[in-house]
Amino acid sequence: MIDKQILNNINVLYAEDESIIQEGIKETLNLFGINVICAQNGQEGLELFKESNNKIDLILTDIKMPKLDGLGMIEKIREINRDIPIIITTAHQETSYLMQSIELNIDAYVLKPINIYKLEETLIKAIEPSILKKKLIEKNKKLEIEIAKNEEKQKIMEAQSRFAAMGEMISMIAHQWRQPLASIGTASFNLKYKLLSGKFDLTTKEGREEQAEFFTGKLDEIEFYVQNLTTTIDDFRNFYKTDKTIVKTTIDKSINSSLKILQKDLETNDIEIKLNLNSKNIINIYENEIIHVFINIIKNAQDKFLEKKIKNAVLEITTKDLDDGIEIEIYDNGGAFEKDNLDVIFEPYFSTKKEKNGTGIGLYMSKIIIEKNHNGKIAAKNINEGVSFNIILHSMI
Ligand SMILES: Nc1ncnc2c1ncn2[C@@H]1O[C@H](COP(=O)(O)OP(=O)(O)OP(=O)(O)O)[C@@H](O)[C@H]1O
Ligand SMILES: [Mg+2]
Helix, strand or coil: CHHHHHHHEEEEEEEECCCHHHHHHHHHHHHHCCCCEEEECCHHHHHHHHHHCCCEEEEEEEECCCCCCCCHHHHHHHHHHCCCCEEEEECCCHHHHHHHHHHCCCCEEECCCCCCHHHHHHHHHHHHHHHHHHHHHHHHHHHHHHHHHHHHHHHHHHHHHHHHHHHHHHHHHHHHHHHHHHHHHHHHHHHHHHHHHCCCCCHHHHHHHHHHHHHHHHHHHHHCCCCHHHHHHHHHHHHHCCCCCCCCHHHHHHHHHHHHHHHHHHHCCCCCEEEECCCCCCCCEHHHHHHHHHHHHHHHHHHHHHCCCCCCCCEEEEEEEEEEEEEEEECCCCCCCCCHHHHHHHHCCCCCCCCHHHCCHHHHHHHHHHHCCCCCCCCCECCCCEEEEEEECCCCC
């Protein structure tokens, strides 16, 4: 399909010494929407071309002209630009020049007297490839800018998600530490109290033994809680490592690690966890990222349970091996999402928790982690009395 629009606004350098012919053709070309720059001979044509600053899209030239003829001009122009489309106008008796014009890589010729329809068709055929190429280059440039912008956006979102996760983590650590810290406080208070109140009769052997037993018991208790605090820190630190390392594991282990991090929160909020973990396949994954996804999904369910004040809140996690991967299902009974199509919840910044400062990037990042970084699939749907997230994962190596 020939697109005549393609001629609109192109710049043509037209060299022709017979001004009557030139005037007539120029007027017609103008009607096609072409801007015509006229030269009376090859020399003038060459100079105009050099001055044009690459603005000329096509050259139309007569052959026989004074000072410098058409082929002489083309030879010089080809030294500067090997690709610009060139059409020559020629009379029958000049066909002997055609061999030379082939060597100069001329795109087409039009016989004189010029048939306007033929000229239009020839112009279109000659200009089409270079205009398409220009358009393609422009499109590519725009695309590159778009890609760079997207990458920038992605980085900002990753940083936001990291910050949000960090905030959450600090509050989770605080949560998990509260109880052991309180226990250490009580144990040391008891020690001090018994010591200062003279409860033990240190003059007798029994009294001294009683004191030693009491002290050892309390110190063991303190040691146990300190160990507990240390483990919590290690769990979180492992999860929060910024380096992306591939870990060989089973998905069931990763789920247990996620639950360990969330354990206190879930317990405090009376959320029952039902586990049907049946995946034995060893897979290679960016485990920290995957744990991040599980935490995002579980925290969302917990947010909903709390917001809707759900009694008998249940979170059910099921895993199973597939022929070429693993399937994970995380279901909550906290009520359906308001729309049937849940795709919207994976969009960046979509959040129904604006008043609670929901960032709306938790699930967006989760989708990137599963689908882009792990080549898997994540989807959500309303089932029974709640929402179910389905994840398919494959081993990365
Ligand atoms: N289990 C679920 N049931 C119903 N709706 C959900 C569930 N999980 C997520 N959503 C909806 O998807 C939205 C987007 O979740 P996402 O985790 O991306 O952001 P958020 O939870 O709103 O914010 P943030 O994670 O920063 O707290 C939520 O605001 C909520 O409306
Ligand atoms: Mg969330």
